[in-house]
Amino acid sequence: MAIENAKSAQVGLTGNSAVALAMKQINPDVCPAYPITPSTAVIETFSSYVADGEVDTELITVESEHSAMSAGIGAAAAGARVMTATSAQGLALMWEMLYIASGMRLPIVMTNVNRALAAPINIHCDHSDSMGARDSGWVQLYSETVQESYDNVFMAVRIAEKVKLPVMVCLDGFITSHAIENMDTIEDADVQAFVGEYEPEVSLLKESELPTTYGAMSLPDSYMVFKKQQSEAMSGAKKVVEEVSAEFAKKFGREYGLIDSYKLDDADVAIVIFNSATGTTRVAVDELRKEGHKVGVMRIRLFRPLPHAEIAEALNGLKAVACLDRVDSFNDFGGPLFNEVRSSIYDLENRPKVISRIYGLGGRDYKVSDARSVFEELLKIVETGTVEDTTKYITI
Amino acid sequence: MTDKDNNEEFPAGGVILDGGNADGYETGGWRKLKPVLDKEKCTNCLICWVMCPDSAIIVEDGKVVGFDMEHCKGCGICDVECPPKINAIKMVSEEEAD
Numbered sequence: 288m289a290i291e292n293a294k295s296a297q298v299g300l301t302g303n304s305a306v307a308l309a310m311k312q313i314n315p316d317v318c319p320a321y322p323i324t325p326s327t328a329v330i331e332t333f334s335s336y337v338a339d340g341e342v343d344t345e346l347i348t349v350e351s352e353h354s355a356m357s358a359g360i361g362a363a364a365a366g367a368r369v370m371t372a373t374s375a376q377g378l379a380l381m382w383e384m385l386y387i388a389s390g391m392r393l394p395i396v397m398t399n400v401n402r403a404l405a406a407p408i409n410i411h412c413d414h415s416d417s418m419g420a421r422d423s424g425w426v427q428l429y430s431e432t433v434q435e436s437y438d439n440v441f442m443a444v445r446i447a448e449k450v451k452l453p454v455m456v457c458l459d460g461f462i463t464s465h466a467i468e469n470m471d472t473i474e475d476a477d478v479q480a481f482v483g484e485y486e487p488e489v490s491l492l493k494e495s496e497l498p499t500t501y502g503a504m505s506l507p508d509s510y511m512v513f514k515k516q517q518s519e520a521m522s523g524a525k526k527v528v529e530e531v532s533a534e535f536a537k538k539f540g541r542e543y544g545l546i547d548s549y550k551l552d553d554a555d556v557a558i559v560i561f562n563s564a565t566g567t568t569r570v571a572v573d574e575l576r577k578e579g580h581k582v583g584v585m586r587i588r589l590f591r592p593l594p595h596a597e598i599a600e601a602l603n604g605l606k607a608v609a610c611l612d613r614v615d616s617f618n619d620f621g622g623p624l625f626n627e628v629r630s631s632i633y634d635l636e637n638r639p640k641v642i643s644r645i646y647g648l649g650g651r652d653y654k655v656s657d658a659r660s661v662f663e664e665l666l667k668i669v670e671t672g673t674v675e676d677t678t679k680y681i682t683i
Numbered sequence: 684m685t686d687k688d689n690n691e692e693f694p695a696g697g698v699i700l701d702g703g704n705a706d707g708y709e710t711g712g713w714r715k716l717k718p719v720l721d722k723e724k725c726t727n728c729l730i731c732w733v734m735c736p737d738s739a740i741i742v743e744d745g746k747v748v749g750f751d752m753e754h755c756k757g758c759g760i761c762d763v764e765c766p767p768k769i770n771a772i773k774m775v776s777e778e779e780a781d
């Protein structure tokens with residue numbers, strides 16, 4: 288569904304339509320795309336904006352996702368503002384080029400609608416696609432709602448261009464991408480004022496520059512220097528995400544942190560989680576609070592770079608924490624969220640016990656009762672002081 | 684990318700900002716065989732000058748006068764490309780040449 292004209296208004300949109308609308312309002316220079324379920328409607332809707340002449344974007348219909356990212360890299364090196372979208376196998380096929388985009392420091396913005404990786408083939412939500420790409424040098428923002436997915440796309444453009452790193456905006460396949468939610472749009476003019484013009488310091492097509500070379504070989508005398516620069520840029524991205532989110536909140540009234548804590552301050556136990564499952568967990572928190580239990584939930588919005596200090600600060604004083612991963616690392620030791628959160632809090636003097644629970648793979652439902660069972664396990668850990676299962680599959 | 688003492692100043696993403704800086708990279712050190720020109724046989728057709736991947740054939744006033752040994756990597760392309768009937772370039776080992 289293509290949205291005609293965006294005034295600041297309340298509308299009902301799916302996650303995919305909201306992302307496509309955000310892309311339309313940004314009006315990127317180039318969009319190389321190869322649609323894939325469940326992000327198809329992002330490109331489908333955006334291509335109708337292109338066909339109707341509502342954007343100036345060059346839409347490049349390529350023959351694979353590897354080519355989509357390759358074309359994006361070429362266009363970004365030429366100085367274009369580049370956006371695209373993908374999911375699951377599409378992201379996997381881009382793998383080689385993901386590292387090239389980040390290594391060449393190109394601020395491409397890509398929406399990844401989270402979907403389970405095959406095999407067995409499955410089109411529904413889990414985080415195996417973007418979690419596999421967590422070390423590819425892309426900034427990763429995870430979105431809980433349609434509203435946040437829409438808002439994150441604008442912020443992603445600003446963050447990417449400031450830190451010179453590509454940014455991936457993740458939202459849950461079908462749950463967020465296909466469900467209609469009430470949300471507020473931002474006026475076109477305000478979007479343009481927020482994202483501004485893209486003016487890269489150097490690019491292949493920049494006038495008055497001597498010819499530049501992109502993607503040249505770098506041997507042991509220099510390769511590591513570029514990796515250190517990239518690593519420092521990623522560390523610096525945390526502050527930029529904070530600044531851009533603060534500016535967004537000031538202009539549009541919606542606040543987003545690096546992490547999002549709910550009733551954590553006086554909590555004994557908490558669940559740490561990503562994306563749409565947070566809302567379900569909050570309902571369980573409210574129920575258990577009414578029953579007198581001190582429980583809370585933390586959602587990670589920024590996963591790359593990892594806000595490890597903020598995570599440690601927020602979990603300091605808790606007694607037991609469950610990290611819920613919608614992906615398995617197949618390492619016999621829990622999912623990526625578990626390992627990184629556990630590592631983040633290691634230096635706390637009285638660190639909480641931390642367990643890993645893997646849930647919702649391939650779109651398996653996660654219900655309020657599932658969150659409640661995890662909280663009950665945590666409360667039992669606090670009571671007995673012992674952890675029976677550090678890692679376990681739930682919702683199965 | 685030759686300034687090893689100034690690593691921190693390398694442009695982000697490995698972008699090379701100076702055009703034509705391959706000149707500063709001396710590929711001559713790779714050489715095992717070196718080309719030797721027989722000026723008697725050479726017709727100055729300049730096929731070798733066109734084909735040399737390192738622009739190492741030195742031409743003055745339309746005539747081949749020698750090789751840029753800082754950049755000639757000894758690939759032997761000039762030897763192969765020089766028309767067989769003329770065969771004015773021979774690849775020889777460095778020791779043999781000395």
Ligand code: SF4
Binds near residue numbers: 717734739757758761
């Ligand atoms: S050997 Fe190769 S590099 Fe040297 S002059 Fe001949 S073609 Fe050029």
Ligand code: SF4
Binds near residue numbers: 731770
């Ligand atoms: S190709 Fe042979 S004949 Fe022609 S200019 Fe070179 S050396 Fe001379």
